[in-house]
Structure formats: structure tokens, C-alpha cells
Amino acid sequence: MSGQSKLLKWAGSKSQISDRLSPFLRFDVPYIEPFCGSAVFFFENSPETSHLNDLNSDLIGFFRQTKSAPDEVWEQYAAIPVDEQSYYSARTRYNEMEQSPEKAGHFIYLNHFCFNGLYRTNRNGKFNTPYGAKLKVKKKLDCEAFRRFSGVLQNAQLHSLDFEDFLLQLNPTGSCIYMDPPYFTNDERVFGEYGANTFKGHDLERLFSVSHALSGKNRVVISYKNCSEFSEKFCGSIVGEISVTRNVGGFAGRRKVEKELVAVLDNQ
Ligand SMILES: C[S@@+](CC[C@H](N)C(=O)[O-])C[C@H]1O[C@@H](n2cnc3c(N)ncnc32)[C@H](O)[C@@H]1O
Known part of the structure; x- marks a missing residue:
């Protein structure tokens, strides 16, 4: 998308690392984001067919209204x-x-x-x-x-469900599914960056199950903080590590470099 490509500011947005992450993604097949947030890759690449989902119904409501009015x-x-x-x-x-x-x-x-x-x-x-x-x-x-x-949103269908319900209902085939969930680890305080419903330990288990279930007929790409919970679960599928500088809990003065792991599951 030419011109101003950033509509929203969003915690955990991938705009800083989109150049390093996008080579793992595909935009020539239907593109699906179950945790879309500001949907950086969608707006940067304008795929022809897309499904964007986020549990935050006000965010999806905003996309719906911007699409139509x-x-x-x-x-x-x-x-x-x-x-x-x-x-x-x-x-x-x-x-x-x-x-x-x-x-x-x-x-x-x-x-x-x-x-x-x-x-x-x-x-x-x-x-x-x-x-x-x-x-x-x-x-x-x-x-x-x-x-x-x-204009870009005309090619997107918009949904606001829990990621697992969304994927089970959609039951995609031949698509690229990019999962960018909030980060959860057992050993750190979780900041309420996305409202009351943050991602918890058992959600990582659900993420793992649904990713495996869909990887036989789709390319599933997941980015997640480098932590033992993720690396143990997705150990056979991790294909890269990306460094990213983040504000701690949204405080611009408190920044730290974090590593993100990229897992690709593609057994088509
Ligand atoms: C790391 S952000 C995604 C950032 C996005 N990739 C971007 O570039 O802006 C994670 C998103 O997951 C959403 N979320 C949290 N729990 C969810 C769930 N159970 N199902 C679907 N979305 C969820 C949050 O509202 C948040 O927008």
C-alpha cells in the first residue's frame, strides 16, 4: 500500500520487523490473521483474499466502519x-x-x-x-x-472471535495463516495491553493444537517471544529468531531488546 501505511498504533505491532518476518509469509494465497491487531502485513501487502480476526470487538468494529464508511x-x-x-x-x-x-x-x-x-x-x-x-x-x-x-479493507472479511473458534469455523485450506498472539510466560508479569482477555498458559496449548490440525492443508506461521514454553512446544518447527526493541509495559522510557522465534508448520 503506497503512502501512509500505518493506520493504528498497536501494542506488539510487527511494523518494526515486518521486513524480516514477511519472507516467511505468503500473500499469493488467502491470507488469514487470527490475532490481527493493527494488521500490519495485511495493509503492507494488500492480499487479494483475507480474513482478519481479533477478540477485541471494538478494533474489528473500527475496521468494519472504516471499510464501509x-x-x-x-x-x-x-x-x-x-x-x-x-x-x-x-x-x-x-x-x-x-x-x-x-x-x-x-x-x-x-x-x-x-x-x-x-x-x-x-x-x-x-x-x-x-x-x-x-x-x-x-x-x-x-x-x-x-x-x-x-480500499484495502474491501478484500478482507472481518471477524471478532476467540482465535480457535474463528479457525475451527473458517476451516481454511490452501491458505497462509499468520498467528501473532500476545506473549505469555509463567515467569513474568503479564501487562493488560489488549484489554481484560489476555492470552494465558492454556491458550498456548490451544494454539499448538489448532496450528497442528491446520498445518496439513495450510501454511501456518507463528511468531512468539523466545521463551521455554514456546520453544519446547514448537521445537521441530522453529525456523528463525528475530531481535526486536520493545517498550516495557508500553513505557517508552523503558526499552529492552527481545528475541522472537518464528515457527512454520507446513505439511501440505
Ligand atoms: C501481538 S497483538 C497482534 C499484533 C499484530 N500482529 C500487529 O501487527 O499489530 C495480539 C492481538 O491478539 C488479540 N487477542 C488476544 N487474545 C485473543 C484471542 N483469544 N483470540 C483472538 N485474538 C486475541 C489482542 O486483542 C491483540 O490485538
């Missing part, structure tokens, strides 16, 4: 001033809205001007990330950018 979403986004008071009023309104172009416009506004693009929610599922635009350039995307993203 980019001008309306942009008008809502453009209308909210970038200052602390307007941010908190928009956040309160957003938490009360049903899916609509207005909610989608608020979603992207909050994403751009919240603290480090984190989608944190309280126990009741209400978005509660504080304002974060104080020291940043307060520039917004133009309407043309929304129209371009809408």
Missing part, C-alpha cells in the same frame, strides 16, 4: 480537538456508544492520542488508557488516508 469515520475523528479535556470527554462518550461511524471515529482518535497506543480496559471492559499526546506531534491523518485504508 471511511468519510464518516474520518469526520468524527477530525472533529475532536487534541487536548487533555477533549480526550477525556471523548473517552467517556466512547465507552457509552454502540458500534457506529461515530464510535469508530472516537476509537481511532483515542488510539492516536492515548498513552503509547495501549488499549487498556478496566474490569468492566471500559477503555481507560490515559491521555498521552502531551509531548507528541498532534497531527491527524487526512480523509484520503482513510479512503485508502478502506
Whole structure:
């Protein structure tokens, strides 16, 4: 996709390492992302047929509205001033809205001007990330950018389910499935970067089972933090390691270099 290729800021986005990860992926067959987040590879490569899924229904609601009504979403986004008071009023309104172009416009506004693009929610599922635009350039995307993203989204079917339910329902064949789940390890605090429903230990087991079940008829690519839980489970399928610098818990001042493993399961 030419021009501005980043619509959202998203914790764990693969934009930093997309050049090193994309050689493992295929975009000439149907492309499927069960944990799509900001869907970096989808927007960079515009595959002809795609299925994007994420448990975060407000994220998928935003993609749906942008796909069908980019001008309306942009008008809502453009209308909210970038200052602390307007941010908190928009956040309160957003938490009360049903899916609509207005909610989608608020979603992207909050994403751009919240603290480090984190989608944190309280126990009741209400978005509660504080304002974060104080020291940043307060520039917004133009309407043309929304129209371009809408154009790419025309080739995507959008879903908001748990990854396993989504894959079992879709039951794909001859596709490339890229799995980029949140990281879970037993020995570290897990930050609520994606809302209340984070990925837990038993989810890694489910990831392993569904990946194996689908690898006979698809190419399944998984990226995950280099940790013993992942490397033991996927030991025969690991094909690469990529270094990435990350903010710890979304704090830009606290950065560390992490290694990500890439596993490819392709028994077609
Ligand atoms: C590491 S992020 C994906 C980042 C994405 N690859 C990108 O480039 O922006 C993981 C995503 O998984 C989603 N998620 C968490 N648990 C899930 C589940 N059980 N099923 C589907 N999606 C889930 C989160 O909402 C989050 O957007």
C-alpha cells in the first residue's frame, strides 16, 4: 500500500520487523490473521483474499466502519480537538456508544492520542488508557488516508472471535495463516495491553493444537517471544529468531531488546 501505511498504533505491532518476518509469509494465497491487531502485513501487502480476526470487538468494529464508511469515520475523528479535556470527554462518550461511524471515529482518535497506543480496559471492559499526546506531534491523518485504508479493507472479511473458534469455523485450506498472539510466560508479569482477555498458559496449548490440525492443508506461521514454553512446544518447527526493541509495559522510557522465534508448520 503506497503512502501512509500505518493506520493504528498497536501494542506488539510487527511494523518494526515486518521486513524480516514477511519472507516467511505468503500473500499469493488467502491470507488469514487470527490475532490481527493493527494488521500490519495485511495493509503492507494488500492480499487479494483475507480474513482478519481479533477478540477485541471494538478494533474489528473500527475496521468494519472504516471499510464501509471511511468519510464518516474520518469526520468524527477530525472533529475532536487534541487536548487533555477533549480526550477525556471523548473517552467517556466512547465507552457509552454502540458500534457506529461515530464510535469508530472516537476509537481511532483515542488510539492516536492515548498513552503509547495501549488499549487498556478496566474490569468492566471500559477503555481507560490515559491521555498521552502531551509531548507528541498532534497531527491527524487526512480523509484520503482513510479512503485508502478502506480500499484495502474491501478484500478482507472481518471477524471478532476467540482465535480457535474463528479457525475451527473458517476451516481454511490452501491458505497462509499468520498467528501473532500476545506473549505469555509463567515467569513474568503479564501487562493488560489488549484489554481484560489476555492470552494465558492454556491458550498456548490451544494454539499448538489448532496450528497442528491446520498445518496439513495450510501454511501456518507463528511468531512468539523466545521463551521455554514456546520453544519446547514448537521445537521441530522453529525456523528463525528475530531481535526486536520493545517498550516495557508500553513505557517508552523503558526499552529492552527481545528475541522472537518464528515457527512454520507446513505439511501440505
Ligand atoms: C501481538 S497483538 C497482534 C499484533 C499484530 N500482529 C500487529 O501487527 O499489530 C495480539 C492481538 O491478539 C488479540 N487477542 C488476544 N487474545 C485473543 C484471542 N483469544 N483470540 C483472538 N485474538 C486475541 C489482542 O486483542 C491483540 O490485538
